Amino acid sequence: MDVPAHITGTVWKVEVSVGQKVGAGEVLLILESMKMEMPVEAPEAGTVKEIRCQPSQPVNEGDVLVVLAP
Amino acid sequence: MFRSLLIANRGEIARRIGTVARSMGLRTIAVYSDADAEAPFVKEADQAVRLGPPPPKDSYLNVEALIRAARETGAEAVHPGYGFVSENAEFARACTEAGVVFVGPPPESLARMKDKAQARALAAGAGVPVVPGSDGVVADLRGAGEAAERIGFPLLVKAAGGGGGIGMAVAGSQAELEKAFRACADRARSAFGRDAVYLERYFPAPRHVEVQVLGDTHGQLLHVLERECSIQRRHQKVVEEAGSPLFLEGRNAALLGRMTAAALAAARAFGYANAGTVEFLVADGEFFFIEMNARLQVEHPVTELTTGVDLIGWQLRIASGERLTLQQADIRRRGHALEFRIYAEDPVRFLPSPGPLTVFRPPEGEGIRVDAGYSEGGVVTPYYDPLLAKLIVAGRDRPEAIQRAEGALERFTIEGLKNNVPLHLRIVRDPAFKDGALDTHFLEHHAKP
Numbered sequence: 001m002d003v004p005a006h007i008t009g010t011v012w013k014v015e016v017s018v019g020q021k022v023g024a025g026e027v028l029l030i031l032e033s034m035k036m037e038m039p040v041e042a043p044e045a046g047t048v049k050e051i052r053c054q055p056s057q058p059v060n061e062g063d064v065l066v067v068l069a070p
Numbered sequence: 071m072f073r074s075l076l077i078a079n080r081g082e083i084a085r086r087i088g089t090v091a092r093s094m095g096l097r098t099i100a101v102y103s104d105a106d107a108e109a110p111f112v113k114e115a116d117q118a119v120r121l122g123p124p125p126p127k128d129s130y131l132n133v134e135a136l137i138r139a140a141r142e143t144g145a146e147a148v149h150p151g152y153g154f155v156s157e158n159a160e161f162a163r164a165c166t167e168a169g170v171v172f173v174g175p176p177p178e179s180l181a182r183m184k185d186k187a188q189a190r191a192l193a194a195g196a197g198v199p200v201v202p203g204s205d206g207v208v209a210d211l212r213g214a215g216e217a218a219e220r221i222g223f224p225l226l227v228k229a230a231g232g233g234g235g236i237g238m239a240v241a242g243s244q245a246e247l248e249k250a251f252r253a254c255a256d257r258a259r260s261a262f263g264r265d266a267v268y269l270e271r272y273f274p275a276p277r278h279v280e281v282q283v284l285g286d287t288h289g290q291l292l293h294v295l296e297r298e299c300s301i302q303r304r305h306q307k308v309v310e311e312a313g314s315p316l317f318l319e320g321r322n323a324a325l326l327g328r329m330t331a332a333a334l335a336a337a338r339a340f341g342y343a344n345a346g347t348v349e350f351l352v353a354d355g356e357f358f359f360i361e362m363n364a365r366l367q368v369e370h371p372v373t374e375l376t377t378g379v380d381l382i383g384w385q386l387r388i389a390s391g392e393r394l395t396l397q398q399a400d401i402r403r404r405g406h407a408l409e410f411r412i413y414a415e416d417p418v419r420f421l422p423s424p425g426p427l428t429v430f431r432p433p434e435g436e437g438i439r440v441d442a443g444y445s446e447g448g449v450v451t452p453y454y455d456p457l458l459a460k461l462i463v464a465g466r467d468r469p470e471a472i473q474r475a476e477g478a479l480e481r482f483t484i485e486g487l488k489n490n491v492p493l494h495l496r497i498v499r500d501p502a503f504k505d506g507a508l509d510t511h512f513l514e515h516h517a518k519p
Contacts, residue, residue: 034415038422
């Protein structure tokens with residue numbers, strides 16, 4: 001499952017690592033935009049398969065940031 | 071008066087300060103990051119200096135680069151605007167050391183206001199009511215229980231080192247206090263290494279009312295009446311007005327009198343000079359000091375439009391050592407003014423929405439002023455706050471200002487990014503807003519799509 005950015009901004013912090021199990025609603029990473037920190041949460045439980053971004057990288061709304069495996 | 075001014079800010083406020091300063095005959099120097107190279111505030115300045123890449127720490131917060139720009143351009147004074155370095159005592163001192171006048175309060179005064187606990191103690195010492203609280207951290211649950219009996223319920227449990235709503239919980243009873251205390255103590259421990267928890271009286275529906283003050287360096291201090299800024303989202307103001315609906319038509323005059331006197335007492339306690347604002351919560355006919363802002367406020371235009379006092383002009387004159395020629399008795403309000411912060415954000419969920427301004431057509435008309443940081447064809451980047459422009463509308467009275475605002479908002483055309491004009495339209499059409507029944511939780515209950 002692809003987890004996209006819901007806003008345009010920069011990646012502030014990645015809170016998970018590849019292989020980690022996460023629950024639904026768990027914070028995967030935090031985006032920063034216009035002086036606000038916005039957490040990106042796991043839409044459902046799974047395992048982190050891929051992380052497609054790194055801290056301070058600019059991202060656009062809709063870009064896939066993390067891929068989860070069920 | 072100085073002959074040149076460096077403006078250490080960006081967007082609408084840099085543009086506004088530049089306009090006022092040029093009208094007073096000053097040469098203006100803009101500073102900018104790479105993200106703002108094409109912005110109106112840069113183009114309109116007499117001279118412009120690049121600070122660095124877009125992130126604030128590399129540009130508008132970079133004290134060294136700002137001081138270098140002031141030295142190289144021979145600027146006699148620096149106006150910091152709001153945000154960025156405006157309340158940074160270290161920057162104010164660096165200006166003084168470089169032989170440049172900082173347009174703002176003395177650095178010692180800035181330092182006194184920065185620490186919230188110290189500011190609260192200073193205000194309380196000057197006889198200004200503060201929100202009843204635990205006066206420092208409570209050591210354990212038992213200490214919290216004892217403090218709570220004195221403060222009364224409901225109360226707010228706050229973790230030291232928290233902020234922005236993180237590490238805060240409301241407790242309505244001793245039983246809830248236990249739960250809230252444990253949650254906040256955990257948060258404080260992970261951030262701070264100890265159970266540092268504060269208690270404060272909680273007001274379910276307070277109003278945010280603030281008093282503008284203006285003082286010179288010769289000991290003259292006066293207030294320029296109040297503003298109400300209760301309509302907020304995420305503790306940030308969205309709509310402001312002068313005067314507060316609480317005091318319209320002479321209502322609650324005694325309360326207003328006590329608030330303006332308290333604001334002057336607080337400003338004196340801080341050793342204040344220049345323009346500043348004392349913020350209060352108002353609930354159940356009482357008022358409580360929140361903090362003093364040592365700078366020009368975003369919402370200063372509603373005061374300017376209703377009192378005729380040119381706040382930026384006075385800031386420059388005071389910084390150059392001139393005496394205030396205004397007297398308290400000269401300060402009177404005429405009419406009513408509203409300010410709408412036009413943000414690049416989703417008007418329902420309030421999520422940031424940077425992007426290109428393919429169409430940007432602000433309204434014009436009687437009583438309408440627009441302070442815009444961008445123009446059509448510009449790009450709003452994610453690096454800075456979402457403020458695109460301020461729509462300020464004045465009228466003979468509040469109903470006329472609201473009516474003009476509705477028309478102005480309908481004519482405000484912005485395309486290319488999401489913006490909160492639709493939210494402002496819902497606010498001005500809301501019956502509770504029209505009645506002036508405001509509190510800081512207004513947007514949680516009103517103006518829904």
